[in-house]
Amino acid sequence: MSVTIRTGRTIAALPRRPLFKALTRGWRGKCPACGEGRLFSAYLKVNDTCPACGEELFHHRADDAPPYITILLVGHLLVGLMLHLEMVWSIPPMVYLLTLVPLAVVLPLLLLPPIKGAIVGLQWANYMHGFDPDNKDD
Ligand SMILES: [Zn+2]
Numbered sequence: 001m002s003v004t005i006r007t008g009r010t011i012a013a014l015p016r017r018p019l020f021k022a023l024t025r026g027w028r029g030k031c032p033a034c035g036e037g038r039l040f041s042a043y044l045k046v047n048d049t050c051p052a053c054g055e056e057l058f059h060h061r062a063d064d065a066p067p068y069i070t071i072l073l074v075g076h077l078l079v080g081l082m083l084h085l086e087m088v089w090s091i092p093p094m095v096y097l098l099t100l101v102p103l104a105v106v107l108p109l110l111l112l113p114p115i116k117g118a119i120v121g122l123q124w125a126n127y128m129h130g131f132d133p134d135n136k137d138d
Helices: 019-027 063-087 094-127
Strands: 002-006 011-015
Touching: 019 094, 063 094
Parallel strands: none
Antiparallel strands: 002 011
């Protein structure tokens, strides 16, 4: 089975990479290729290569996508929760300050690595950027 992608200069037939598996492996902080090696060497620093299989991971270009998606998710979750709580009960502002503000800080910090891992997995599975062997720009 092969997949055809457009690289800008050529169309190459490459073996299909499992998208869902790559997304879940990235979400768990594992290499999208083998699922064994650690994806991150630090909080959000992606390893240059997989320590288990040697897959080159430095090709990723996650850029602003992980923070954008994180803010989108956390914002909708917290605003929805706050609106729901206001419609059901009358909650003093200090309760919001003591509960939702810490959540607004902690949730993005917890979600950012898995979302970045999933973005790297997405790029790997779709041969995006330098993951495409025909792309000589990277
Ligand atoms: Zn690997």
